[in-house]
Amino acid sequence: MERHELIVIGGGPSGLAAATTAANAGIECLLIDEQANPGGQIYRAVGTIPEQRASLLGPDYNYGRKLVDQFNQSSASYLPGTTLWNLNSQREIGILRDGQASLISADRIIIATGAMERPVPFPGWTLPGVMSAGAGQILLKSSGLVPAQGVVLAGVGPLLLLLAWQYLHAGVKIHAILDMSPSGNIWRALPHLPGALLAHHYILKGLRYQMQLKMAGVKFFSGVTEFHAVGGDLLEAVEFTHRGGRKRIDTHLLLSHFGVIPDSHLSRCAGCDHTWDANQLCWRPVADKWGNSSVDGIAIVGDGSGIGGAVAARHAGRIAGFEAARALGRMDEKQRDDAAREDQGWMRDDLRVRPFLEARFHPPAELLSAPPDETVVCRCEEINAGAIRTAIHAGHKDANQVKFLTRCGMGPCQGRQCDNAVSQIVARELGDKKMISGGYRIRPPIRPLTIEQLAALDEGADPK
Amino acid sequence: MPVFRRLEEADIRWVEIQIDGQTTQAREGDSVAAALLAAGLRSCRTSPISGAPRAPFCMMGVCYECLVEVDGIPNRQSCQITVQEGMQIRRQIGTAKGYR
Numbered sequence: 403m404e405r406h407e408l409i410v411i412g413g414g415p416s417g418l419a420a421a422t423t424a425a426n427a428g429i430e431c432l433l434i435d436e437q438a439n440p441g442g443q444i445y446r447a448v449g450t451i452p453e454q455r456a457s458l459l460g461p462d463y464n465y466g467r468k469l470v471d472q473f474n475q476s477s478a479s480y481l482p483g484t485t486l487w488n489l490n491s492q493r494e495i496g497i498l499r500d501g502q503a504s505l506i507s508a509d510r511i512i513i514a515t516g517a518m519e520r521p522v523p524f525p526g527w528t529l530p531g532v533m534s535a536g537a538g539q540i541l542l543k544s545s546g547l548v549p550a551q552g553v554v555l556a557g558v559g560p561l562l563l564l565l566a567w568q569y570l571h572a573g574v575k576i577h578a579i580l581d582m583s584p585s586g587n588i589w590r591a592l593p594h595l596p597g598a599l600l601a602h603h604y605i606l607k608g609l610r611y612q613m614q615l616k617m618a619g620v621k622f623f624s625g626v627t628e629f630h631a632v633g634g635d636l637l638e639a640v641e642f643t644h645r646g647g648r649k650r651i652d653t654h655l656l657l658s659h660f661g662v663i664p665d666s667h668l669s670r671c672a673g674c675d676h677t678w679d680a681n682q683l684c685w686r687p688v689a690d691k692w693g694n695s696s697v698d699g700i701a702i703v704g705d706g707s708g709i710g711g712a713v714a715a716r717h718a719g720r721i722a723g724f725e726a727a728r729a730l731g732r733m734d735e736k737q738r739d740d741a742a743r744e745d746q747g748w749m750r751d752d753l754r755v756r757p758f759l760e761a762r763f764h765p766p767a768e769l770l771s772a773p774p775d776e777t778v779v780c781r782c783e784e785i786n787a788g789a790i791r792t793a794i795h796a797g798h799k800d801a802n803q804v805k806f807l808t809r810c811g812m813g814p815c816q817g818r819q820c821d822n823a824v825s826q827i828v829a830r831e832l833g834d835k836k837m838i839s840g841g842y843r844i845r846p847p848i849r850p851l852t853i854e855q856l857a858a859l860d861e862g863a864d865p866k
Numbered sequence: 867m868p869v870f871r872r873l874e875e876a877d878i879r880w881v882e883i884q885i886d887g888q889t890t891q892a893r894e895g896d897s898v899a900a901a902l903l904a905a906g907l908r909s910c911r912t913s914p915i916s917g918a919p920r921a922p923f924c925m926m927g928v929c930y931e932c933l934v935e936v937d938g939i940p941n942r943q944s945c946q947i948t949v950q951e952g953m954q955i956r957r958q959i960g961t962a963k964g965y966r
Contacts, residue, residue: 436927438948443926450895452875485946501939518928530909530921531869537925540945541870545893545900550871572873635919636908655869665928781923782930784915814930814941850930850941 403862406432408726409495409508410478411486411668414442415466415712416704416719417514418473423723424512425478427732432508433473434481434497440470442516443536444712447544455546458571462712463543469716488846489513489672491697496846496859503851504860510699510729512722513669516715517662517705520684521819522557522769523779523787525630527658531637535565535659548574549655554640556580556629557659558765560608565657567611570618577653579615580642581624582660584766591761598758601751605758623649627766631656660765663822664706670844672697678837681760682709683770684822685841691746692725693718701725710753717749770823771830779827780820782813790824794831800839801825814850817842868906881951898944898955899925899932910934910944911958934958 410421413435421433433440441448445466448456456464473480481499488496494507519536526532535555541547542565552575555562566576598605616622628643632650639652663684670676675688675696686708693701703722704715721742728738773779775788785808793807801824804810810824811817817824825841832839847856872878872893879894885905892901899922902910909919911933922932925945932944935956944955 530919534924540925545896546873547870550868818928
């Protein structure tokens with residue numbers, strides 16, 4: 403089996419920083435990336451983007467170039483366009499590249515798989531014309547595609563404002579921005595404001611976006627509830643309750659967003675311990691301040707270990723890179739501590755805004771755990787919330803039992819889109835506030851693999 | 867009318883692809899899913915369960931809504947594949963051909 407000293411999984415800010423730092427400390431390092439180019443989702447296409455489009459995305463995005471350049475100048479090698487279908491506690495990795503499955507392993511692994519948008523089932527979310535706001539932004543970053551006939555942006559979270567602001571500058575018609583965060587969020591966020599002001603540039607940026615959008619005449623609706631996407635075969639409109647009245651806005655495109663959560667399939671597959679984070683409303687891996695998970699030799703950094711954003715992810719990646727240098731014998735503890743000190747300080751400062759953001763953009767509980775019965779929760783197998791509740795009340799007391807009974811989570815996405823929702827529906831129905839019943843058990847292959855690909859598995863010769 | 871349009875940018879390089887046998891242009895570097903949306907397609911497959919039309923949703927490889935047939939191979943994640951000159955793309959209706 404091909405063996406490396408260090409394998410970093412994921413080419414976003416934390417993965418790039420971790421690989422660069424470790425390689426610069428003399429470690430032989432391979433970075434495996436699902437994408438064709440380094441940058442992750444946040445700095446997607448940063449190396450190839452036309453100047454005009456880059457300026458539309460703003461200076462934060464363009465910082466990604468520096469990270470990619472530093473990575474390219476390091477001795478780390480890069481394996482793009484590669485899917486991972488397994489990672490076990492022996493640090494053996496199953497990969498799929500150009501249709502060829504193979505196994506590789508490493509003395510140490512850093513998982514930097516980042517975040518995904520929190521999937522939130524609402525009536526009509528499977529209609530063509532409904533996409534996530536992150537999807538809209540990816541189309542803008544990597545293909546220069548923007549809505550042609552206007553767009554409705556709806557949900558909870560800062561990405562909605564950022565994307566609206568970028569669209570505004572690209573001349574896109576924004577029909578409306580619908581904010582579904584509960585009105586009480588503002589009050590719950592206030593106590594965290596003094597701390598957040600230590601990282602006030604984030605807050606000022608948000609206020610500036612909002613002001614410019616309002617000045618441009620974009621309509622904002624806050625406190626939106628009972629949100630539905632409606633249409634026959636295609637999206638035709640959104641309907642929602644606002645200030646006690648039912649409203650309808652015709653649109654061919656809805657971009658929804660409900661915050662981001664760690665992409666935890668890989669860390670769960672590897673058997674790392676996870677806990678439920680009640681502030682971020684997601685499963686997150688247990689990790690120490692160096693990123694070490696509960697499994698020996700596997701570290702998890704960046705948004706994949708809990709949402710902290712791109713800047714914190716970059717520092718966390720560097721910190722984990724120094725820790726890898728210690729674990730692999732290139733530094734002693736003191737050298738590691740000295741090397742990591744600056745990044746630890748910067749990361750701490752940057753994370754000060756998080757408690758405020760988490761409270762301000764906390765999604766409403768009923769949206770996540772109490773979708774109407776007819777709402778499709780599992781998009782792949784088309785299992786609705788009513789069927790899930792029926793299973794729970796028939797005695798299936800956790801997400802896995804619901805899965806066995808209903809096939810919820812057994813389609814091609816392997817539960818990525820329904821896991822978070824099913825966990826919360828189960829918890830609500832059973833009054834389980836601590837989420838002790840757990841989420842889906844994640845087993846390999848965690849990406850669809852054909853029998854032909856598995857049969858042609860290249861295990862590689864054992865090293866002599 | 868297409869739901870997405872391209873920004874007007876200089877120096878666009880195009881590749882020729884086929885969608886359901888129709889020749890069309892995509893921008894070099896586009897994902898297949900982006901090329902389908904840019905070509906004005908509203909959906910890329912139907913659900914094998916209910917037959918309802920589906921379209922790309924997440925664009926980052928976690929929802930599997932964008933599955934299409936690429937160069938004869940079904941169930942490919944079109945948001946994860948970059949277009950190539952001469953690529954043959956087909957929408958997937960129901961269960962993919964050969965996978966019944």
